[in-house]
Amino acid sequence: MAKLESHIPAGPLAQKWSRHLFESKLVNPANKRKYEVIVVGAGLAGASASATLGELGYRVKTFVYHDSPRRAHSIAAQGGINAAKNYQNDGDSVHRLFYDTIKGGDFRAREANVYRLAEVSAQIIDQCVAQGVPFAREYGGLLDNRSFGGAQVSRTFYARGQTGQQLLLGAYAALCKELAAGSVESFSHTEMLDLVVVDGHAKGVIVRNLLTGEIVRHAADAVVLATGGYGNVFNLSTYARQSNATAIWRAYKRGACFANPCYTQIHPTCIPVSGDYQSKLTLMSESLRNDGRIWVPKDPADRRKDPHAIPESARDYYLERKYPSFGNLAPRDISSRAAKQVCDEGRGVGESGLGVYLDFADAIQRLGVEKVRERYGNLFDIYHEITNEDAYRVPMRIFPAMHYTMGGLWVDYNLMSNLPGLFVLGEANFSDHGANRLGASALMQGLADGYFVLPGTISTYLATVKPDQRPPTTHPAFAEAEEQVRQQIRRLLACRGRRTVQSFHKELGRLLWDHCGMARNEAGLKQALERIPALREEYAQNVNVPGSDQDLNQSLERAGRVADYFELAELLCRDALERRESCGGHFREEFQYPDGEARRDDEHFAHVAAWEYQGPDRPPLRNVEPLVYAEVKMATRSYK
Amino acid sequence: MKLLARLFRSTLGQKYLMAGSGGVLVLFVVGHLVGNLQFFLPPAALNRYGHLLQSNVEVLWLVRLTLLAVVLLHIVMAIRLWASNRAARPVAYASSATSYGASLSSRTMLVSGLVVVAFLGYHLLHFTVRVESINGTPVAFHQLREPGTGYYDVFAMVVAGFQVWPVALFYGVGVGLLSFHLTHGVAALFQSLGGRNPVYAPVIRKAAHGLAAFLLLGYLSIPTAVLFGRGNDYLKHVVEHNARRLAQAPPGEEVAR
Amino acid sequence: MKVKLKVWRQRNADTPGRFVVYDTPELNPNMSFLEMLDVVNEQLTLQGEEPIAFDHDCREGICGTCSLVINGKPHGPQRGVATCQTYLRSFRDGDEILVEPFRARPFPLVKDLVVGRQAFDRIMTAGGFISVRTGSAPDAHAIPVPKEAAERAMDAAACIGCGACVAVCKNASAMLFVSAKVSQFGLLPQGQPERYRRVAAMVEQMDREGFGACTVTGSCEAVCPKRISLDFIARMNRDYGVALLRGA
Structure with a gap:
C-alpha cells in the first residue's frame, strides 16, 4: 500500500508556503549543475518549469512530442488567467481567490495547496508582464480585467481571446532564453513511453524519436511530468488531437498513484457536434457568458423554430432563473448539467437537439456591435468559421463537451508523487482544483506549478540525493523498461487486424460519454466496466496499425495512446463507481437533491482517492488521503 | 568594416542597398524627365540645357561614374538576392503559382529590371554615345549643331531619333517596364528602409503608383509628340544648316571633332 | 459531396x-x-x-x-x-x-506532407525573448503601457508560428514570422533594453537558416491565418538598420 503523506507544512494557512520555502533544504549553487532533471511536456507548466530550473542552474532536458516546444494545448486556452491582484478594487484578495477556488472545487481540494496557488497568482502576472505578454490594457496603460464563472470579482487577466497562447509563448520565450544559455536541452518529436524506476525512485525515462523510431534511454536525478490531462480518453473533447495520457499512465503502472480520475470537467460552452466524422470539439470561451444570455424555448415544440420567431415570453433563460445571483456565470459543472437537463427535457435546439442558445442580442443592444466585436470578435470569427453562422445576427448554439481533468497523478505539497523523484505539474497532477475547476484557473495553476512551486520544492528531494549519482542507463531497470516499450510496439504492429485505431477510440469514447460523462449512475458504470475490458481485448486482437516502427508512423503513435486509454477508462469508471456521492464534475444521479443539485457526502467522501496499480491481473488498490478543512467550513455549494 | 560586412551579407543589409540604390536611380529618372520635358519649350531651351550638362567634363563624369556604380550595385544586389531566394526553395510547387495578394509587378521585378537594363544600354548607345549604326536614320547624330550657337543640337537629335517608329516603340516598351518596375519598387523601397507604418502605408502605395504614372506619361509624351510631327520642320532646318556648314568647313575638321 | x-x-x-x-x-x-x-x-x-x-x-x-x-x-x-x-x-x-x-x-x-520547422525555434532561441529571471519581475503595474502599444504588440504576438508565410513567399522568406516576434517585444517598454541586440541576432539566425529575402510581394500577409501585417516587416527593417549603426 502506497504511503500518501501530503507533507503539508505546519503553521497558519497564510504562512505555510513562505515557511516551507524557508525551512526546505537547498542545493548549493555549485552543486546544482551536477543535477539533471528531465521535464516531459512543454505546455505552461513544463515550459515554465524547464526555464526556471534552468535559470536556477540545474541541467534540464525537455521532451516534447510536438515539432516545437511552443505547440502544447495550453495554447488554446482563450479566456484568461486569474490572479488576486485586486486591481479593480472590488474586494478581491488572496483569501477570496482561495475561497472561491476551494468552493468552486466543491470542497475536494487541499486547503494548503489552493492557498499557495492563490498566493503566487499575483507573481505570475508580474512575471508574464515582464516577459512581454501583451495583456489587455485600459487607456491609462494599466491592465484590464474581466470576470469569469464562479467569481463575483473581476480578477481575470486576458490577452484578447488568446490568453493561453500568449502565456505559453511567454513561457516558451523563457525556455528559449535558457536554450540559448545552454542550461536546457530540448528534444522535439520525442515521446516518453515509460518511466524508469530504480530502487523505488524515478530516475529516468524511455523515449521514442517519432521521426526515426529510435528508442532512447535518458537518466536523471528527478523526472518532472507536465504532460497535461487525460480528457482525450473520451475521444471527442476540446483537447488537441495529440494530447494523451501515456506519460502519466505509464508512470501509474510504475507505481505512481492516480488520484480522483473521475473528476472530469465538462465545459458548458462548446460548439455542438455536427456529425460522425467529427475529430474534436471546439470550445467557445466561457468569457462569452459575461455578456451572452443562455436560453432554450420553454416549449419543446418550439425547438426547431427560428430563434427570432420565439418571443421573450416563450424563452427560458434557465441559468438566470435557477441561479439568480450568478446567473449565466454559474460554474462550469452546474451550467453543463443544466444544459443537459433542458436537452433531456426535449428543449435542446439545433439539428441534433443537443444544443442551447447563447444569445448576444441584449449585449449588442446595450453595448453596440463594436464593443461586442472588440471583446469577443475572434470568438465570433471562430464560431463563424466552424458553423458558417453569424453570431452577431443569430444566437450561437452551444453544448457541453469534455474539457479538462481535475484528477491526475497524486502529488504531495511539493508536487512530488508517491514515487520519490517523480514530480507532476499542471493538469497532469490532481492537486488544486478539487472536483471542479473554475474558469481561468488552469493557466494559473500551470504557471504557478512551473514558475514558482516546483523550483521551490524540487530541492527538498534533490538535497537528499548525492550529486552526480544518477544510475547509468545501462542499469537493468532501463533495459527492462526499454524492452517493455519495444514489446508493445511489436505487438501493435504485428496485430494486423481489421479495425482502425480510430474506430476503437470512437467506440470507447462514446461508451464513456454515455456512462461516465455528465451524469453517472451505478448501473451504467457497471455496464461500462464490463464492456471496456471486452473492447480492450478486441483491440489487442483486431487492431490494424499499418506501417513500420522505423520512421514517422502516426498510426503507431495513436495506437499506443489508445491502448492506454482502455486501461485508464476502466480506472475512471471504477473511481466514479466507488465515489458514491455527487461533487463538482462528478455527478452521480443517485446522489442529488430533489431540485437536481449535486449532493455531497462529506462524512464518507471528504477524501482523495488515490489508485495504486497492482499488476495487470489484479484490481487496483484505492488508497485514501483524508481532506482536512481547518480554515473554511464545508458548505453546500450554492450559486443561487 | 563589420558594418559593411553585415550590410553586404545579411539579407536585410542587401535589401537596404537595393532600396538605397533604387532610390538614387528613381531620383535620377525623375530629374532626367524634368530636364527632358524642356523638349516642349522652344528648341533652344533643351539645347542650352544639354550644353550645360555637357560643358563641365569633371562634374559630368563624376555624375556618370556615380550613376554607373549605383546601377551596378543595384544589379549585383538583385542578382545575389535572386540567387539566394531561389536557393531557399529548391523544390518548386506543382500547382501553378498563384499570387495571393502579390501584384504582378512585385513578382516580376527581376524580369522588368533586366529589360530596363537592356533598354538603358540601347538608350546610352543611341543618344549618349551616338552609335550611328543603331539609330535607324540617315541623319548623322553627331553632326547636329544648333544654328546660331553651335551647341550640340539635342532637340534635333531627339526628333530624328524618335521619327524612326520602331525605336519609338522600343522606348515605349522600355519606359513602360520602368514605370511598372517602379510601381512596386518605390513602395518596396519604403518598406525595405523601414519607412512605412499603418498610417502612411496606403499613401506610399498611391504615391508610388502616381510617380510611376507621371514617369510613364512624361517619358511617353516625347516620342509621341515627335511621331505627331513636333520638330519635323526644325530638324529639316538643322540638317540643311549642318550640310551647308560641313560643306563650308575645311576638310579634316569633322575628324578632329 | x-x-x-x-x-x-x-x-x-x-x-x-x-x-x-x-x-x-x-x-x-x-x-x-x-x-x-x-x-x-x-x-x-x-x-x-x-x-x-x-x-x-x-x-x-x-x-x-x-x-x-x-x-x-x-x-x-x-x-x-x-x-x-x-x-x-x-x-x-x-x-x-x-x-x-x-x-x-x-x-x-x-x-508525405510533414515538414520540419525547427528553424523557427532556432531563430527564437537566438533572441526571441525578454531576459527576465523568474521571480525578479517588478509589479505588473510598475510600467504603464499605452493601450495602442499593447494592442499593436498583441497584433504581432498573434502569430502562431505555422510557417505559411514562408510557404507562400516566392522567396521562401521568413520575414513576416521574424518581424512579428521582433515587433511584439520592440513595441513594449519591457522589450527595449534588448531591442537592437534581439533584432540583429534573430535576423542573422534567419539568414543562417537559409530563408530568402523579402521582396514585399505581400503574399505572406494574404495567407497568414492571423493576418499579421506587412507593416511589422518595415518595423523590423528599421530596427535592424539602427542595430547595424549601433553595432548591436
Missing part, C-alpha cells in the same frame, strides 16, 4: 516523392479539411495502405501545427484561417484538390 485528392506522398527525405490520386468517399460539407484526410486515412488503413502523414494538433487554429499547401495556397482557399479551420464547403462537389507539403529549404521534408 465527393472530391478527388491529389496528394504528395514521400516516404522520407531520401526517397523521391510523387503525387497519388485518391477518390474520397461521400463527405459532409461541414467537415474540416483535416477531418476529410482522417476519413481518407481510415479508408487507406483498411485497404492495407499506409495513411497519409500530415501535421495537426489543436484543430482550432491556434497551435500552428497544421500546414499543407492546398491548390497552391498554404492553409487552403479561405483567408485568415489555418488548414484545420478550412471546411469542405469552400470546395465544390467533384473538385480535384492538389495537396502539397510546405516547400522551403529550411523546412526539410519529413514524410
